[in-house]
Amino acid sequence: MSNPVQLPQWQRLATHAAEVRKRPLREAFATDPGRAARFSRQEHNLLLDFSRQLIDERTLELLLDLAQVRGLKPAIDAMFAGERINRSEHRAVLHVALRNRSDRPIQIDGQDVMPEVRACLAKMRDFVAGIHGGRIHGATGKAFTDVVNIGIGGSDLGIVMATEALADYRHRNLRLHCVSNVDGVQIGDVLHQVEPERTLFVVCSKTFTTLETLSNARIARQWIVDRLGEGAPARHFAAVSTNAKALDAFLIPPQNRFPMWDWVGGRYSVWSAVGLSVALALGMDQFELMLEGGHEMDQHFRTAPFQDNLPVLMGLLAVWNRNFLGMDSLAVLPYDQRLHRFPAYLQQLEMESNGKRATPDGGLVDYDTGAVIWGEPGSNAQHSFFQLLHQGTANVALDFLAPVNGSGAYPGQQTLALANCFAQAQAFAFGQTETDIRKDLQSRGLPDGQISQLMPQKLHPGNRPSSVLLFSRLGPKTLGRLIALYEHKVYTQSVIWGINAFDQWGVELGKKLAESLVPVIENPQTNTDPALGGLMTYIARWRV
Ligand SMILES: O=P(O)(O)OC[C@H]1O[C@](O)(CO)[C@@H](O)[C@@H]1O
Numbered sequence: 415m416s417n418p419v420q421l422p423q424w425q426r427l428a429t430h431a432a433e434v435r436k437r438p439l440r441e442a443f444a445t446d447p448g449r450a451a452r453f454s455r456q457e458h459n460l461l462l463d464f465s466r467q468l469i470d471e472r473t474l475e476l477l478l479d480l481a482q483v484r485g486l487k488p489a490i491d492a493m494f495a496g497e498r499i500n501r502s503e504h505r506a507v508l509h510v511a512l513r514n515r516s517d518r519p520i521q522i523d524g525q526d527v528m529p530e531v532r533a534c535l536a537k538m539r540d541f542v543a544g545i546h547g548g549r550i551h552g553a554t555g556k557a558f559t560d561v562v563n564i565g566i567g568g569s570d571l572g573i574v575m576a577t578e579a580l581a582d583y584r585h586r587n588l589r590l591h592c593v594s595n596v597d598g599v600q601i602g603d604v605l606h607q608v609e610p611e612r613t614l615f616v617v618c619s620k621t622f623t624t625l626e627t628l629s630n631a632r633i634a635r636q637w638i639v640d641r642l643g644e645g646a647p648a649r650h651f652a653a654v655s656t657n658a659k660a661l662d663a664f665l666i667p668p669q670n671r672f673p674m675w676d677w678v679g680g681r682y683s684v685w686s687a688v689g690l691s692v693a694l695a696l697g698m699d700q701f702e703l704m705l706e707g708g709h710e711m712d713q714h715f716r717t718a719p720f721q722d723n724l725p726v727l728m729g730l731l732a733v734w735n736r737n738f739l740g741m742d743s744l745a746v747l748p749y750d751q752r753l754h755r756f757p758a759y760l761q762q763l764e765m766e767s768n769g770k771r772a773t774p775d776g777g778l779v780d781y782d783t784g785a786v787i788w789g790e791p792g793s794n795a796q797h798s799f800f801q802l803l804h805q806g807t808a809n810v811a812l813d814f815l816a817p818v819n820g821s822g823a824y825p826g827q828q829t830l831a832l833a834n835c836f837a838q839a840q841a842f843a844f845g846q847t848e849t850d851i852r853k854d855l856q857s858r859g860l861p862d863g864q865i866s867q868l869m870p871q872k873l874h875p876g877n878r879p880s881s882v883l884l885f886s887r888l889g890p891k892t893l894g895r896l897i898a899l900y901e902h903k904v905y906t907q908s909v910i911w912g913i914n915a916f917d918q919w920g921v922e923l924g925k926k927l928a929e930s931l932v933p934v935i936e937n938p939q940t941n942t943d944p945a946l947g948g949l950m951t952y953i954a955r956w957r958v
Contacts, residue, residue: 418910419781423480430476431738434468439843439877442470457714457724459886460895466843467731467879468739477730478720480910486726489909494716496522500679500916501774507916508675509682509901513708513894522677534673534687539698541652541670541690545614546585546697552611553646560608562591563691564601564634565618566626567762568680569654570594572897573618575759576684576704577695579752579893582821590695593634596626601633610641610650616691617653620680622660625928631664654687679916681762682901700890707894715902725899728881729906732811735879736785741811745803746789749816749835750828750888756815757789760900767904767915774914783911785811792816793834804841804874812880814839815896819887835882845876 418424443449443465453465481487492499496506511520511527519526544550548557563573574592577584584590591608593600615634619627631651638650652670653661661671672687684692685705693701711725720726735741744764746757768784790798792814803810816835820828851872855865885892908915934941938950 416912417777417780418480418484418912421480421483423476423483427473427476427480427734427738430472431734434470434473435739437468437470439466439468440845440847443844455722455724455727457718457722458710458895459892460724460899461882461884462724462727463882463884464727464731466839467734467881468877469731469734473734474721474730477734480733481720481726481730481906484910484912486720486906486909489905490716493905494520494712496520496527496677498522500914502914502917502919503676505916506677507679507682508677509679509685510709510712512678512685513705513712513898515706515709527675527677530673530675535702537672538687538690538693538701541672542693542698545694546588551649552613553642553649554611556611557587558614559587559612560589560591560614561691561694562593562604562608562613562615562634563618564593564615564627564630565688566594566596566624567766568683569618569620569624569627569688571681571755571759571762572684572688573691575753575755576689576692576893576897578755579888580696580700580704580890581752583696583700583890585695585697588694590691592691593630594626596629598633601630605634605637610638610646613638613650614694615651616694617651617655617664617666618688618691619653619655619657620674620678620683620688622653622655622657622664625925635664652690654690681766682916684897696890703890704894704897707891707896708898709894710891711895711898711902715898725902726906728899728903729910731881732785732903732907733910735811736782739809739811739879741785741809741879743786743788743808744811744813745795745799746787746813747792747795747815747835747838748789749792749814749831750821751791752821752888753815754791756896757787759897760789761787763900764904766918766921768908768911768913769920770908770911770913770915773912779911779913781911783913784907789813792838793831796834796838800838803878810878812839812842812878814880814882815885816882817885817888817892821888839880839882841874841876842878842880843876845874846872848873 450465454461454463493507494510496508498504498506500507506522508520508527511531514520514528519528545558551557570592577590591604593604617627617631635647638646647665648667651666653666654672654674655661656674656676672690674686678686685708689701715723715725746760748756764787765784770783771779773779802808814835816832819825820831848869851869852865855868905915935953938954941947941950
């Protein structure tokens, strides 16, 4: 696909941005009382208020023109039609099939994938019911009380995020633990807390070659063997993978194996059997409600006109902020503690998908692509890094997320959370004028000299772009909608930028180097790489 920068639509946006930057949001709202309503869209129980973005009607028109000329509509249709849009790996991209709740077949090369998807869901349902009801139990006949998910990246982040987000729906008799990191701390801590006879390990790995996952799984396996005997792992391990051979080698029995397909990317896989631990923790009904929410967002993305299409609008606004207003990062700020891992989940989703500088036809981009994604729940974030956002020199766009009705045991507290969320959105948009600051300081009796000195330090420029994503309540369906919303936002951006959102070649080099360094770190004296000489000396000196 051609370079977007050379398109007249892109150039028009660049010219337009220079004008829009000069216009304060304070003025935009003052002169247009209908602005909040005009730049808000509702879909199901989600409201996207993007009126505090640095845009006007013309911006939207121009962005929609860009979407049209970049072929966003055919690109969306191609994804849903099972075309091999992941060109570097020659794969279809069908996470939408995993949550397809309609009768519509979804085909790859004329083959409907839905029967396999439904069979997998049925197997998950049976397995979850078996574990919850005690029909499926440990080697000594005891019911499972603890599930340990072992996986990393897309085989961990979605599980952690979703089970934390939906903690109010957790199954009473089953605790979930998630182990991802390679350093041995998590697996050690978890094994310290659980009883072998009552613990089920779910090893999740699309490839079943990932160093972190395999080494943690081996530790867990040995732990079970040492305590319950050689035959016990067959009852205490389940696995999710595309790699049947590796599952044979790990001696996972057929009834405990759950499939994955090469048309599901790791970071898009929480909807697949990778979500088994979610279903175990919350129940299959809750998991399927999440799928329904995702499916609803798919329908919306596929059919809604672009000017009312939430993921399309969010994707286009992200392009606007990144390429035309120079925003380097996006802070994701959920005002619901239950969503505390949502920013981490989005980091992989957005940054592994759109952190690319090459195009599928082998060219290099000469424009910015994926921004840095980061964030923390409000109001904690306010008391940590908001100072920089309000008055620092970094260019950061903001996504506020908030439920009207709070989660947890004291939902009444949500009034305070919402007040903080809205106050921040207003403060970022409007800042504080010199006149207001002067009035305040004068009323406190400060002399003019001191006021002048304090003025730049107190001044709050405003005009920091943000969106507020408000929803009624955080439940499984809403979470499904939110995840799918961001997934499609990511795809929208990738289509505008002309990059492949579904491969991740950049992560391979580090993996390979790590493997080759294991024996060197074991025997630092064998190191031959001068760049590592200093570090290896200290490994040898300090290792106990
Ligand atoms: O599920 P797997 O194959 O173990 O991969 C784990 C993660 O590793 C990555 O390949 C990145 O290193 C992710 O894309 C993926 O989610």
